[in-house]
Structures are given as structure tokens and as C-alpha cells.
Amino acid sequence: MSQQSGHLGNAAEARAKGASISATSPSEHAVIVGAGIAGLACAARLRAAGYDVTLLERHETVGGKIRTVPSAAGPIDAGPTVLTMRHVFDDLFATLGARLDDHVTLIRQKTLARHFWPDGSMLDLFADRGQSTEAVRQFAGARAAQQFRAFCARAEHLFAAFDGPMMQAAEPRLATLTAHVLKHPQLIPAMAPLSTLQSLLRSSFDDPRLRQLFGRYATYVGGSPTHAPAILSLIWQAEAAGVWVVKGGMHKLTQALATLLQTHGTEVRTNAHVDRIEMQNERAAAVHLQDGTRLACDVVVHAGDPRALATGTLGASTEHIATQTFKAKRSFSARVLSFAATPKGPDLAHHNVFFSDQPTEEFDDLMAGHIPRHPSFYICALDRGQKTAPPATERFEIITNAPATVGTSKTPEDITQWLHQITRQMAQQGMTFSPTPTTQSVTTAQDFAQMFPASQGALYGQSPHGLTAALQRPTARTAIPNLYLAGGGTHPGAGVPMATLSAKHAVAAILSDQTSTFRLGQTATRGGMSTA
Structure with a gap:
């Protein structure tokens, strides 16, 4: 065994035991593809373990589905809107010796959600x-x-x-469950x-x-x-256990995490489009960008939709990875309306749901691959639940469910009809906005398909339908040594806390595998075999 490989192995073993790494010890290089919450979380855990980390994001900003659109009232969330399972994020920031509360302001909500029905009835649920x-x-x-x-x-x-x-297990098995x-x-x-x-x-x-x-x-x-x-x-229990609003919007969480990572020496590259993953000796060895840059590395974490690997979007060498995602039915997508306006109507909480009077029809339409004719919709009043009075012009995000798409970039022909329908439903329940939002404020499933490669616009990966659906997701380890998966499309599944947990599983697998490789090398050397 070479002197250098011995240092690498000792560093890996020290990391696995939680020991500090000497500044003179050579560090392995990890490249993470995708800077959504899972990619950011992987970067934090790998950096804390002593890795040199390069985090790649194809968009202009980090965050993935935690994204915003601009407005005269400031950035408006166009993705997740509240935080649950807070302990997952406290633990994440602690890996870098930081306190979550020192980097973002979290406001626990007394009112979990406010619910409205067309008959005029209303129900609040509380913490x-x-x-x-x-x-x-x-x-x-x-x-x-x-x-x-x-x-x-x-x-x-x-x-x-x-x-x-299930959720805390890295590789749940049906027999174990x-x-x-x-x-x-x-x-x-x-x-x-x-x-x-x-x-x-x-x-x-x-x-x-x-x-x-x-x-x-x-x-x-x-x-x-x-x-x-x-x-x-x-799922109800995750919300019942506590809901927190991030002051300023959910994007403040990912921005704070990216800033913390850079403080700790992580390289964060935005507008970095990945072309392919390079293999050497049947192991992931480098990531190639579309601009011709080659990033050699010891570990690659793909923190995007795993279907991108199965479809060959990142090169033919990964087409045998996560193959179940190639044929599996996709989850729903959404249409998201983000805008600034002055509201008139019923008093809103931060988290509001306006229910349709056609609940069966809504899901029949979705299962048939159609936009619901009479959708229920979620309204996030982003400036509510902040312990201060909202401004005259508030920021809003309205979400309705939509089927996934084959990924065309063409604006759907029914988008105007859809906006008129939800505007009419809101007006029937006394809810109006001035100015009235326009179709220019809408993000569609087709848009999501363009943003997130090979996702088909599905926001949650594979469909959750069926008793064993949760066991059909890819897990962190892949059949390619040095290539790992994280994100909402992998175990334990969709949602900000679950995607963050997926990073914990991925990094645990990386550290375990590297330690095992080092010990195997030690055994081979002691047995008289050269591993150099």
C-alpha cells in the first residue's frame, strides 16, 4: 500500500469514528450534483467529515424546488412554504458546529392550517x-x-x-418491516x-x-x-407535531445553508450544467460539465431526480442505475401561482386550503392525467404568521395539483381557463386579489419538467400509490462504486425533511463504504498482497 493511500484510509476511518482530521491529511474530493436541500445537506455532512466538496447547481441560485420568483413586494416562494420535523434541520446545522436559530428566524405557528369549504364552513387546526x-x-x-x-x-x-x-433506516427491507x-x-x-x-x-x-x-x-x-x-x-402527525414559518420565506433556509457551507470552504458553483459522469475501472471518477470542465473526484452524489441516471441524461454509463424509476408511474405535479397583491375576503392564516365541492371528480381527473376541472387549492399567505401585521401588498403562493407531463416546454393551452376557474372559485368564497394575478405568474408541470432533468415535472419522484410503494424507491447506494443518491426521489421520499434525511443516509453510506474499503486494504496488505 502506498504511503498516500494509507493516509487516505486513516482519514476515512477517523471520519467514520467522528474524529477530527489533521489539516495535513489528504482529503478526498466529493462532487455533488444538485444544490437542492438534499445536495446542500450532503455537502454539509461531507464537509464536516473532512471532504473537499464541490456543489454543482444548474440554476442561478441554490435551493432546487425551494425557489422564488421576483415581485415588487420581494421574492415570493414558488415551492415548499413551511418547515416540519424541525429536529432534522437542527441536527443538520449542528454537523457544522452551528445553531439553526443563529442563521434563520423560525416562527412556530399556533394555527397549523385554516380550511374553507364552498358551503361557508371553516375549520382551523392548531399546534x-x-x-x-x-x-x-x-x-x-x-x-x-x-x-x-x-x-x-x-x-x-x-x-x-x-x-x-423506515424513515431513519438507510435501506429498509420488506422482511425487516x-x-x-x-x-x-x-x-x-x-x-x-x-x-x-x-x-x-x-x-x-x-x-x-x-x-x-x-x-x-x-x-x-x-x-x-x-x-x-x-x-x-x-403524514398528519408530522404536521401536528409542529409547523414553523421561516421569516422571509423558505429560500432563506437554503441561502443560509449555502453561506454556511462557503464559510466552511465548500465550493458552490451555480449555472453549472452537468453533461455526464465519467467512469474509470467501473467506478465513478469524474463529473464533466457542458462547458468542458472535468472535475475529478473520489465520490459523486447525484442529488437530483434519480430518473436522470436511468434515462441516460447524465451519460450512458449510468443507465443501469435506479432502473425502477424509468418505468414507474410518476407522482403528481402542480401549478403554482406566485404573486403580490392586496387581498379582500376571509381572514387568512399563513397556511390555507380552499376545498372544492367536487372532491371525487378532482382526483378522478388527476388519475386520468387531466387538470382538475374544479380543483381544491392551497393559498400560502407568505406575510402572515410572522407575529407582525402584514403589509398592504402581500406575497401569495397558490398551488393546485396537476398530473406530471412528458416534458414539453410549450405553455399549456388551458392555462388561461385554469386561472379563470380558480379565480371564480375563490370569488365564490369571497376571496379576491387586487391586482388579479395573471398567467405570467404561473409555474406549470411543463416548467418543472424543464427545470429538473428527466423528472417529467413530477415533484415527488415516483408515485406513492400501493402499500409497498415506499420500498420501491432507490436508496443511497448504487451498483456503481463511489456513486450515491440523495433527494426527494430516493428513500425516504418526498418533502423537505425527508429529502434532508436522504442526505444523512447517503453520507453514512459513503463513510461506511470508505472505511470498509480501507480495512479490506489493510487485510490484503497483512496477507502479503499489494494493493498499490
Whole structure:
């Protein structure tokens, strides 16, 4: 073994044990493709472990789906709008010796969400469960409150039961999960394994409005309650455990993380379009940019949609990676309307949902690949929930679900009709904006398909439909040595906290594999074999 390779191995072993790395020890170089939240999180963890890190982003700014559009009132979020599972981000910043609260201002929301129906009814859900239960009682009666308590208990139980063996596990296996369930048989009725979320909600709530409300959580991972498994009811617990608004918008989180990374010596390159991943001796060895730059490296992390590898978007050498994404059905996409205006109508919280009076039709349309004729829609009032009065001109983000697309860049012909429809639905519930938003403010599935290579505009990767859908996602390790995956399209799945956890799994795999390679080299040397 060469003296240099011995230093590299000792550095790897020290990192795996959490030890500090000497400034004179050679550092491995990691290239991360994609600077969304998963790419940023990978960069933080790898930098903390002693790697030299180059983070590549094809757009002008970091953040990926945590993105903004400009307006006269300032940048407007055009992606995720609130933070849940805060502990994931506290842990991430701590890896670099930092406190999350020193870099962004987080405001915990007392009101989780405000819900409106066409019949004029309204329901707030709160961070305090007792307050939510009382609100449900006043909204739909004592029996509904009792059903809500039971539903919350089920979701909390499921979340606690599957957090460890599923979300926190780097490579969950059906056999392991089956054994876990058999060891805790009380989970079986809570899981309702033969039920969809919709059928579970029918048996959980008498009031159809509550079924519609909690069925909405399937859309948080890009699915329909008519086809998503009942176990996805646990998504409610992630929100019930706490919702935080990032002051200034979610993009402040990714900007703060990028600044912290640069302070720690990470190279962040924007407008960096990756052409291909180079292989040497059947290992990932370099990343080539479209401008001809070649970045040699010891580790490559692809933090974009894994379908880009399976489709050969990053070169033919990766087409055998994440092949399930090539044929798997895609999750839903969205149409996002981001604008500044003065609102008139019902008092809004930060997080608001206006429900359609055609809930079955909405998901029938989506499952058939059509834009819903009468969609429900989410309104984020970005300047609400900040502990200060909102300005006269506020920033808003309106989201409706949409099917994924084949990726054409052409503006959909129905975009004007769609905007008229949601404007009409809002007006029917007394909600108007001045000035009225225009189609110039809309991001479509076709736009998302152009932004995120090979995604087909799907914002959550593969479809979450089916009981074992969560086990069909690619995991961090790939069949190519030195190539790893992270992001919402990989395990443990979509959403800002889950994508951030995927980075933790990827870096743990990198450190474990490198340590194992070093130990194998030690064994070979001791046995009289040269590994140089």
C-alpha cells in the first residue's frame, strides 16, 4: 500500500469514528450534483467529515424546488412554504458546529392550517391538540371530536412505529418491516394494510368534510387518497407535531445553508450544467460539465431526480442505475401561482386550503392525467404568521395539483381557463386579489419538467400509490462504486425533511463504504498482497 493511500484510509476511518482530521491529511474530493436541500445537506455532512466538496447547481441560485420568483413586494416562494420535523434541520446545522436559530428566524405557528369549504364552513387546526379537538367539536359535533382524537392517536402511533425502521433506516427491507409488524401486531389494524387512505377515512369520520381534509395529506407526497395506502395517514402527525414559518420565506433556509457551507470552504458553483459522469475501472471518477470542465473526484452524489441516471441524461454509463424509476408511474405535479397583491375576503392564516365541492371528480381527473376541472387549492399567505401585521401588498403562493407531463416546454393551452376557474372559485368564497394575478405568474408541470432533468415535472419522484410503494424507491447506494443518491426521489421520499434525511443516509453510506474499503486494504496488505 502506498504511503498516500494509507493516509487516505486513516482519514476515512477517523471520519467514520467522528474524529477530527489533521489539516495535513489528504482529503478526498466529493462532487455533488444538485444544490437542492438534499445536495446542500450532503455537502454539509461531507464537509464536516473532512471532504473537499464541490456543489454543482444548474440554476442561478441554490435551493432546487425551494425557489422564488421576483415581485415588487420581494421574492415570493414558488415551492415548499413551511418547515416540519424541525429536529432534522437542527441536527443538520449542528454537523457544522452551528445553531439553526443563529442563521434563520423560525416562527412556530399556533394555527397549523385554516380550511374553507364552498358551503361557508371553516375549520382551523392548531399546534395544541386539545384546541384542535375543541375546534372540530364546534365544527362538526361531539362525535366528530371523538373520531378526530382517535385518528390523531392512530397517526401518532404509526409515525412513532415506523420512524426508526423506515424513515431513519438507510435501506429498509420488506422482511425487516414485516418482522417489526409481527412483533407489534397492534400495528396491523392501525396500518389498515388492505385499505386506501380514502377508505380508511370513510371509516374514521362521519363528516365528509373531515374526510376531504385528511385525504389532502396524500397530495403532500404527490398522490391521491383514492389510491394511496392508508398508512399515509401518519403524514398528519408530522404536521401536528409542529409547523414553523421561516421569516422571509423558505429560500432563506437554503441561502443560509449555502453561506454556511462557503464559510466552511465548500465550493458552490451555480449555472453549472452537468453533461455526464465519467467512469474509470467501473467506478465513478469524474463529473464533466457542458462547458468542458472535468472535475475529478473520489465520490459523486447525484442529488437530483434519480430518473436522470436511468434515462441516460447524465451519460450512458449510468443507465443501469435506479432502473425502477424509468418505468414507474410518476407522482403528481402542480401549478403554482406566485404573486403580490392586496387581498379582500376571509381572514387568512399563513397556511390555507380552499376545498372544492367536487372532491371525487378532482382526483378522478388527476388519475386520468387531466387538470382538475374544479380543483381544491392551497393559498400560502407568505406575510402572515410572522407575529407582525402584514403589509398592504402581500406575497401569495397558490398551488393546485396537476398530473406530471412528458416534458414539453410549450405553455399549456388551458392555462388561461385554469386561472379563470380558480379565480371564480375563490370569488365564490369571497376571496379576491387586487391586482388579479395573471398567467405570467404561473409555474406549470411543463416548467418543472424543464427545470429538473428527466423528472417529467413530477415533484415527488415516483408515485406513492400501493402499500409497498415506499420500498420501491432507490436508496443511497448504487451498483456503481463511489456513486450515491440523495433527494426527494430516493428513500425516504418526498418533502423537505425527508429529502434532508436522504442526505444523512447517503453520507453514512459513503463513510461506511470508505472505511470498509480501507480495512479490506489493510487485510490484503497483512496477507502479503499489494494493493498499490
